[in-house]
Each structure stands twice: as structure tokens, then as C-alpha cells.
Amino acid sequence: MVQHNEKPLLLFVDDDPDVQSAARLMFRHRGLEIVCAHDGQSAMTQLAAHAIDLVLLDLNYSKGATSGAEGLALLKDMLIMRPDLPVVVVTGHSGVAIAVAAMRAGARDFVMKPWNNERLVNLIEKILASRPVERETTTEHAMIVASAALERVVAEADRLAPTRAPIIICGPPGSGKMLLARRIFALSHDAENEILIHGEECNELPEEQGNWLIRDVEALTPTIQRRLADRLEMVNAPRVIALSSLGRDALDARLDPKLMLHLAMVVLTITPLDQRPDDIITLVSHFSHYFATRHGLPAPDMDDICLASLKAATWPQNVRSLRARIERAVLTGTWQVPSLEQHDNAGGPTTLHDTERMLVEAALRKHGFNVTQAARELGLTRPALYRRMARYGL
Amino acid sequence: MVQHNEKPLLLFVDDDPDVQSAARLMFRHRGLEIVCAHDGQSAMTQLAAHAIDLVLLDLNYSKGATSGAEGLALLKDMLIMRPDLPVVVVTGHSGVAIAVAAMRAGARDFVMKPWNNERLVNLIEKILASRPVERETTTEHAMIVASAALERVVAEADRLAPTRAPIIICGPPGSGKMLLARRIFALSHDAENEILIHGEECNELPEEQGNWLIRDVEALTPTIQRRLADRLEMVNAPRVIALSSLGRDALDARLDPKLMLHLAMVVLTITPLDQRPDDIITLVSHFSHYFATRHGLPAPDMDDICLASLKAATWPQNVRSLRARIERAVLTGTWQVPSLEQHDNAGGPTTLHDTERMLVEAALRKHGFNVTQAARELGLTRPALYRRMARYGL
DNA sequence: CTGGCAGTGTCCGGAACCGGACACTCTGTC
DNA sequence: GACAGAGTGTCCGGTTCCGGACACTGCCAG
Structure with a gap:
């Protein structure tokens, strides 16, 4: 993905090259860069290829088209791809019905052509100033490589x-x-x-x-x-x-x-992740920061003992397990995990035997290995529970 | 809160008595009841006093006013009070700017005066059909928490x-x-x-x-x-x-x-509710008051013995059971219940048998009662699964 | 100190469950 | 139409599990 410098980047969707040129000049004078698209397909391509901050969207691209249906469809596709993307509809062929439809489809605002330059730029800057989404979230797709x-x-x-x-x-x-x-x-x-x-x-x-x-x-x-x-x-x-x-x-x-x-x-x-501990270190750092930002919570403190235990742990689902573990740490504020969850759950659904074993062990732990109480809770006789304890090595 | 029968109830906000009368007649013909308000204050009062399903909102109430500012402010106040309330703006003095502003302020749709009766009724019915939340649940939205x-x-x-x-x-x-x-x-x-x-x-x-x-x-x-x-x-x-x-x-x-x-x-x-008697006390109080208001009936007297028996009872469907019990008490005027209903119903799964039954049933449902696949998932042979199916009546 | 209570660990005759095997049906492919 | 594959429902000799009973331990109130 091509990343521009700190100047906000707008996507300008209009089929008229003269309008595109005029817009580029006007926005550049005001410290805004634009990329242009002339139809829906090129708009989606540019959206995918650039870190777009806001879209200015005309609603009609075909000769003689005035219904706005093309633009509304494109608006919806854009918001599917990026739900938080601010889109301002800028159109000449407009009426109340079109304006209402655009707003209901998710447009942030509606501006009629010909626009007033100062007003438009003010609106854009106001929207950009209020945007809640960190562009950093796109960095998650990168491979984290250290080993x-x-x-x-x-x-x-x-x-x-x-x-x-x-x-x-x-x-x-x-x-x-x-x-x-x-x-x-x-x-x-x-x-x-x-x-x-x-x-x-x-x-x-x-x-x-x-x-x-x-x-x-x-x-x-x-x-x-x-x-x-x-x-x-x-x-x-x-x-x-x-x-x-x-x-x-x-x-x-x-x-x-x-x-x-x-x-x-x-x-x-x-x-497997177990075999590349250097990646674990880097992944822990990356995901800690990522989830702290995403959830608006501080990452819990990490010390050497904790990091060593993460490196020594087994990760049945590899990076997915580690990622989940780090997100849980951010959400709960601690790296501690309940002891039951330290069981490996790799593979498909567990069998009746596995479930029974888990429940027996859980009941025993809950009652401090008081067999009578555990049996009562499980609906078993004590000998039956003793047999299961022997069977499962508890 | 005044409760109407099952007909949907609209709030019609317009300052013109003739328009109010015409609207009442037209809507009644189509199975919709309305209450009317002529300005912002009366509109908020009616909203508070009735279980309103939808609001039809003009934007101007003062003589000569055309800016819509009054109506937009009222719209926002309504949505603060009830965030999910569908509001359709119905106005004569309109332009794109007003329509856009109304939609941005949270209006569900925008209709221009004079409206087409059939279209308006169709729109209203469509909105009512798509409303996601039952009216009752929004009024008891809060968790009742004491334990x-x-x-x-x-x-x-x-x-x-x-x-x-x-x-x-x-x-x-x-x-x-x-x-x-x-x-x-x-x-x-x-x-x-x-x-x-x-x-x-x-x-x-x-x-x-x-x-x-x-x-x-x-x-x-x-x-x-x-x-x-x-x-x-x-x-x-x-x-x-x-x-x-x-x-x-x-x-x-x-x-x-x-x-x-x-x-x-x-x-x-x-x-389970059985394990948090403090909640039972608070829920009894809450629901007694709620249903007394709702049904316009006094709640039957509550003494310590009655309260103790409610605390000691088992509630197979938890709060849902208790809520039904209290509503019945309000409706019948007594906390006594027919003896048949004092039977303990099967509670949630606690024993190994219950859990096994549940897992067997779930696996069968998951696989469309394909016994071979369900047995494989459960780690059982097919005959073993057949025996459990017979044992549990599946 | 003692008796009651809760819990422990094991035994054993009988009951219940096990799973491989069998005969069959249904569906899709060639 | 033949065939393969997946699934169904049941059988039965052998194996496992069942729970009441027994002997025992530890704790605590009287």
C-alpha cells in the first residue's frame, strides 16, 4: 500500500477530467492531496491502493445518467470495505430524495455542485479532525518476522x-x-x-x-x-x-x-511457533501495542519471567493462540490465566470422554478433591467417581 | 405509562389543528392510532406519557418559522430520550440542506408535504415492521442488580x-x-x-x-x-x-x-437466580411496581413469609420465571399459586448425565441426526450412541 | 475421652455396556 | 443397471461398570 506523508489524502470520484483538474489545484492550494477516479471500478482500486482519509463522491458517471444509482452503489461498496470511511457526496443532479438516500446509505454529508471552495474545505477539515479511526490498524496484515x-x-x-x-x-x-x-x-x-x-x-x-x-x-x-x-x-x-x-x-x-x-x-x-522463539518476542511486542491501541486499554506489564513463560509455552494454534492470549491480557489487565485454560485444546471438537474428564477434574478441583461432594455434584456414586479418577489419572 | 392495545401508536407533531384532524382520520382508517402535539414541549410530554412506536415530525411550529431549527432540536431531544425511536420528518418548507440536516440528526426518513397517503402509510408500516426491539424490553432495559x-x-x-x-x-x-x-x-x-x-x-x-x-x-x-x-x-x-x-x-x-x-x-x-437471593428481593420489588403500573392494578401485599418462599423457590427459567410469577400475582391479586406449578422443573445441566445428554443431543442436531458423524465427533461407536439415544429419548 | 459425622478406599455379584459383525437402504456416479 | 460409498438398526458373547456394603480415618462438639 502506498503511504503518503502526513498530508491528508482524498479520493475524488468524478467522471469529468476538467473537474478533476480544477479540484486537484484547489485542494493542493489548501494543503490537501487528492487521487482521482472516474468511475466505480477505478475508485475501488484507488481505495485499495492508497490510504484514503476521505472520499468526495459524485453520484453519476455515465453520460446522461442522473439517477445517482451508480454512486449510491459505489458508496455502499466503499463502506463495506471500510465502514468508518468518511464519504461526502458532491453532486449536481440532486433533489431531496437523492440527498436523503445518500445520507441513509451512510454518507457523512451532502454538498451540491457547484460548491463553495471555502465551505467545502472547512467541511473536509472538520470531518478529518473528528475522525476516530487510527490508520495504524492496516499495519496488522504485515508478517511479523524476526527468526x-x-x-x-x-x-x-x-x-x-x-x-x-x-x-x-x-x-x-x-x-x-x-x-x-x-x-x-x-x-x-x-x-x-x-x-x-x-x-x-x-x-x-x-x-x-x-x-x-x-x-x-x-x-x-x-x-x-x-x-x-x-x-x-x-x-x-x-x-x-x-x-x-x-x-x-x-x-x-x-x-x-x-x-x-x-x-x-x-x-x-x-x-511451528514453538520452534522460533525470536518471533514470539517480536509478536508479543507487536500485539501488545496493537491491542492496547485497538481497545483503548493499557497493556499489562511484561517482565522477564513472564516473557520466558510465553516463550516456553506451547501454542497449539501458533500465532493465533499467542495473539488471543495477548488480547486477553490487554482486556483483563493481567497475564495470568485460569488454570483450566492451560489445557491444550488443539484439534477438533473434543469427545465425550474429554468432556467427562474435564468436568470430573473441574468438580474435583472445585471441591478440593473431596470425592463425596464432587460425586454428588456430578451425579455419580463415589465408586463410580473413583473409577473415573483412575481412568483419567486424577 | 398509558398502554394502548395492539395497534401501533404514532406521535404526530404539527402546529396546525386542521392537519392534525385530517391525519387522525386518515391513519385511523388504516389501523394506526395517533396522539398529537402542537409544539416541542407537548411532543416531549406525549412521548413520555405514551408508548409511542413512531413519530411524524414537522419541523416548524412558530408562525412564520421556516428554518426547521425548532424541529431539529426536538428531534435530537427525542432521540436522547429514546435512541431507537423511529422519527420520520414530514415538512413543507424543505430543501436539500434541511433534508440532509434532518437525516444527519437521526431522522429515519424524510417526507415532503403534501404527502401521498398510501406512500406515507406504507413507509410507516415498513419502519414498524423492521423495528428491532420490542417496546416492552426497552422500558426494562436496565439490569436489575443487587447481588x-x-x-x-x-x-x-x-x-x-x-x-x-x-x-x-x-x-x-x-x-x-x-x-x-x-x-x-x-x-x-x-x-x-x-x-x-x-x-x-x-x-x-x-x-x-x-x-x-x-x-x-x-x-x-x-x-x-x-x-x-x-x-x-x-x-x-x-x-x-x-x-x-x-x-x-x-x-x-x-x-x-x-x-x-x-x-x-x-x-x-x-x-442461576437460585444462587443470588439478593437479586430476587430487588427483582420482586421492581417487577411488582412495573406490572402494577403496566396493568393499572395494585400489587398484592408482600410479607416476610411470602418473600422468604420466593427466595427459597427454584426458578427453572430464572428471571423469566420470576417475572411471570410476579405478573400473575399482580393480575390475580394473590401470591398463591396452583399446586401443580410448584413442581420443580429440570434445571440447568449439572450432572454428568445431564451434560452427556446435552452433548449427545447437540451433536445429533449439529449433524442432522446423522448417527455415524455424531458418534465420530463424540468419540463413541454407533451402537454406544444408539444406546444413549434410547436412554435419553432422543 | 467419646460419640457422631463426614469422608476415604476397596470389594464383588449382578447388571449394563461394549463393539465387531451382519443385513439392509439410499444416493450418486459411471 | 451396476456398483461403490455412506449410512441405518440390531445382535450377542465378552467385558466393564454398577452401587450397596464394609472397614477404616480424622475432626469436632459435648
Whole structure:
């Protein structure tokens, strides 16, 4: 994403080049930079490509169009992408109905053409002064890299990003596969049309080309795997990045061999977080700051013992676990966690046995291992509880 | 507060008696009752005295006034008193600027005089149909808190309300989970766009952001749970409050682990009403007064023996049960109840059997009573699951 | 000091549960 | 139409679990 200096950046959406030129000159005189778009598609592209602070939006782009429907649709799309984005509707063809519709659709204000320069600039500055959202939140997408191991993986990914090579990214859940994939797409020459495909739910492949991001690729049915293999053999094949929690060997065993031939020419493997403590240090710092800012709460104090225990802990869901742990620390004001929650809950839903074990242990702890009371609460006889204690090693 | 029958009640604010008369006739023909006000003060008085469903608001009341300033000020005052009140501005002296100002001030829509009767009635009915909150619940919005246990939970909720943290609220049926959730939303920085999602019926997640209130979160399908987990990882994630009658441990067993990581960093647990007798005392007082006012009947006398028996009783549906009991007492004039209703109904799950039954049923529902899949999830063989189904009558 | 009470840990005959196996149905694909 | 795969409902010999009973310990009020 291109980041300008501290001058606010406006997006000016109007189909008239003369109006665009005049606006650019006028705003620059007043310390505001603008990027221009002439229709909805280019507007969304500019919004994605720049850190826009405010949008000035005309409602009509097609010759002879006066209904404003195009602009209202674009307004809604913009607010879907960025719900807190201030949008000022600036239009000539206007009536009360259009103005009301624009306001109901989420416009911050409504200005009629031709506008008064001073009034418009004053309105813009007032809105910019009152904006509540830190632009910093966009920084969360970056890969946080400190360890040499991850640095090598990211460097390889960056090198391959501009190519159209299919890539497999392996790594345990929560290790950053999705982040790395999105980074590759962002750095590629064709940073649009990202299509997310869930391996478990995929019943048919998209018709569109572009960039395909396939999660849990091993869950694709054999039929879809064959179709994907065929698709990758076409001249204008999509760019595919496949994600999996399995390793390369397991994928070899699970996926169609023809598909593996195409996909697996590059396999990037993100190691578990436990194996890269340098990343943990950096992630703790990053997320502490991030969640403190996001929630408006102070991050709890971090000392060496606490940091050592975070480094020594196991993270079943990798960065996702660590991130959740840090957010909870910010919200609760302490790094302490209830002892029950220190159990690993990795994997799918737990079984009846697991649930029973948890409840038995919880009841025993609650009653200080008084078997009679715990049995009463659990609705068990004491011998029955003794047997379960033996079974579960409690 | 004067309560009308089931017909919606509108407040019509216009200074012209002839317009008021014509409006009353027209609306009555279409099944809508109105009360009228001729200026700001009488409008606020009527708003306070009646359970108003919607306001039709002219903007000018003084002779010769056309600026709309009076009406805009009144609009703001109304919305301070009742933030969710739908207000439609109906005015003759209008332009784009006035319309924009009214919408920015919180008007639901803007209609110009002279209006089209059918269109106006259609608009009113559409707004009434889409109103999100039952009138009764807005008047008893406050948590009734006396016990230390609930006070701690509410304090924690208030502290977290301004954050965007996802929250799980656990508690038996009728214990006030929905009230607490709404309180959190009301106190948050973004008290709009509340979307209610029923876990059992949810086939797809909303596209809109804002605040999501998920009832029976454990009933979400695995697919929806994964999508929700993905959604919560986005930068501009919705604010989610999830409600469940299950405890934290059972949710751990039932929900997708990735989802639990995001949702369960804060778990608020409302204890059963039986365990907080101080709340019972306060609730009895509150509801006695509330229903006496509502029904225009005196509350039956309360003595110590009666109060003690209410404290000692079991409340299977918690506050909901107590509330119904008090309303009946007001309506019948006595605290005596038919003996049949003194039976203890099954309370929340406490024993291992209850928990097992609940998990078995939930797994079966989750998999559409596919016994093979449910057994696999529960870690049981199919015959073992069949025996439990027979045992529990599923 | 003593008796009552709450709790502990184990025993054992009978009851209940286990899961592999079987015969069957339904659906989708070739 | 044939076939494979997923699922259904039940059977039955073997295994496990059940809970009342027993012997015992520790604590505390009288």
C-alpha cells in the first residue's frame, strides 16, 4: 500500500477530467492531496491502493445518467470495505430524495455542485479532525518476522511473488499461512481478483481466473482435484496458492499425483511457533501495542519471567493462540490465566470422554478433591467417581 | 405509562389543528392510532406519557418559522430520550440542506408535504415492521442488580463495553444474557447496527459489520463456525457477543477451537437466580411496581413469609420465571399459586448425565441426526450412541 | 475421652455396556 | 443397471461398570 506523508489524502470520484483538474489545484492550494477516479471500478482500486482519509463522491458517471444509482452503489461498496470511511457526496443532479438516500446509505454529508471552495474545505477539515479511526490498524496484515527460519521463507515468497508459479504453503494451524499468501498476492503483478476457496466446501471450481487461494487443499474431493489439475494445465491458468496444515509428504499421499505435479513445484513451510522463539518476542511486542491501541486499554506489564513463560509455552494454534492470549491480557489487565485454560485444546471438537474428564477434574478441583461432594455434584456414586479418577489419572 | 392495545401508536407533531384532524382520520382508517402535539414541549410530554412506536415530525411550529431549527432540536431531544425511536420528518418548507440536516440528526426518513397517503402509510408500516426491539424490553432495559455476584459480572461487562472485544455470555435460560448483551452494545462506542443471529437457524453470516448478537452459539453449524472464525480474524471484524446456556467447558468441547480462541477471551457467566437471593428481593420489588403500573392494578401485599418462599423457590427459567410469577400475582391479586406449578422443573445441566445428554443431543442436531458423524465427533461407536439415544429419548 | 459425622478406599455379584459383525437402504456416479 | 460409498438398526458373547456394603480415618462438639 502506498503511504503518503502526513498530508491528508482524498479520493475524488468524478467522471469529468476538467473537474478533476480544477479540484486537484484547489485542494493542493489548501494543503490537501487528492487521487482521482472516474468511475466505480477505478475508485475501488484507488481505495485499495492508497490510504484514503476521505472520499468526495459524485453520484453519476455515465453520460446522461442522473439517477445517482451508480454512486449510491459505489458508496455502499466503499463502506463495506471500510465502514468508518468518511464519504461526502458532491453532486449536481440532486433533489431531496437523492440527498436523503445518500445520507441513509451512510454518507457523512451532502454538498451540491457547484460548491463553495471555502465551505467545502472547512467541511473536509472538520470531518478529518473528528475522525476516530487510527490508520495504524492496516499495519496488522504485515508478517511479523524476526527468526531466521521465517525470514528465509518470506524471502523465498517475495522472490516468487511476481511470478505466476503455483505455491503450496504448509504449516500448522495459526502459523500465518494466510498472511503469507496474501503477501504474495499483494506483491504479485496481478493484485486483484483474489478468490478464496475452502477445500472442505468446494463443489466446483470458479470460472474466473485471477488468484485462487485454497485453504485445506487436502480436503478437496478427488473430482475437484482432477479438475484443478486440468485447469492448471491450461494456458491462462489461475495463480494458485494452496494452504495446508499437512506436510509435503502427507500431501503427496493425499492429493492427486497430477495435481501435486503442478502445485508442488514450490512448497513453503512455516515452522511451528514453538520452534522460533525470536518471533514470539517480536509478536508479543507487536500485539501488545496493537491491542492496547485497538481497545483503548493499557497493556499489562511484561517482565522477564513472564516473557520466558510465553516463550516456553506451547501454542497449539501458533500465532493465533499467542495473539488471543495477548488480547486477553490487554482486556483483563493481567497475564495470568485460569488454570483450566492451560489445557491444550488443539484439534477438533473434543469427545465425550474429554468432556467427562474435564468436568470430573473441574468438580474435583472445585471441591478440593473431596470425592463425596464432587460425586454428588456430578451425579455419580463415589465408586463410580473413583473409577473415573483412575481412568483419567486424577 | 398509558398502554394502548395492539395497534401501533404514532406521535404526530404539527402546529396546525386542521392537519392534525385530517391525519387522525386518515391513519385511523388504516389501523394506526395517533396522539398529537402542537409544539416541542407537548411532543416531549406525549412521548413520555405514551408508548409511542413512531413519530411524524414537522419541523416548524412558530408562525412564520421556516428554518426547521425548532424541529431539529426536538428531534435530537427525542432521540436522547429514546435512541431507537423511529422519527420520520414530514415538512413543507424543505430543501436539500434541511433534508440532509434532518437525516444527519437521526431522522429515519424524510417526507415532503403534501404527502401521498398510501406512500406515507406504507413507509410507516415498513419502519414498524423492521423495528428491532420490542417496546416492552426497552422500558426494562436496565439490569436489575443487587447481588455481589451479578454486580461483578455487570461491572466487568461495563468495563469491556467500549472495547471491541468479542464476549461470550453464559448462563441458564432466562438469566438475563440478552439484557446484558444489549447493555454492552448500548454502552459501546458503536451502538448501532445490532444484528441478531440465531445459532440454530443461521445459514450464512451477515455481510454487514456492526454488532452481532448470537444466541445459542453452540448450535452454529461447523461451516458457519469456521466462517465466523475467519470473519473475526479480519481487521474490521464485527463486534460479536455470543450467548449460550452451556458453560465454558462445554463450549470448549463443542465449538471450533479457532472460533473459541477468538470468542472466549472474555467469558461472562451469569449464575442461576437460585444462587443470588439478593437479586430476587430487588427483582420482586421492581417487577411488582412495573406490572402494577403496566396493568393499572395494585400489587398484592408482600410479607416476610411470602418473600422468604420466593427466595427459597427454584426458578427453572430464572428471571423469566420470576417475572411471570410476579405478573400473575399482580393480575390475580394473590401470591398463591396452583399446586401443580410448584413442581420443580429440570434445571440447568449439572450432572454428568445431564451434560452427556446435552452433548449427545447437540451433536445429533449439529449433524442432522446423522448417527455415524455424531458418534465420530463424540468419540463413541454407533451402537454406544444408539444406546444413549434410547436412554435419553432422543 | 467419646460419640457422631463426614469422608476415604476397596470389594464383588449382578447388571449394563461394549463393539465387531451382519443385513439392509439410499444416493450418486459411471 | 451396476456398483461403490455412506449410512441405518440390531445382535450377542465378552467385558466393564454398577452401587450397596464394609472397614477404616480424622475432626469436632459435648
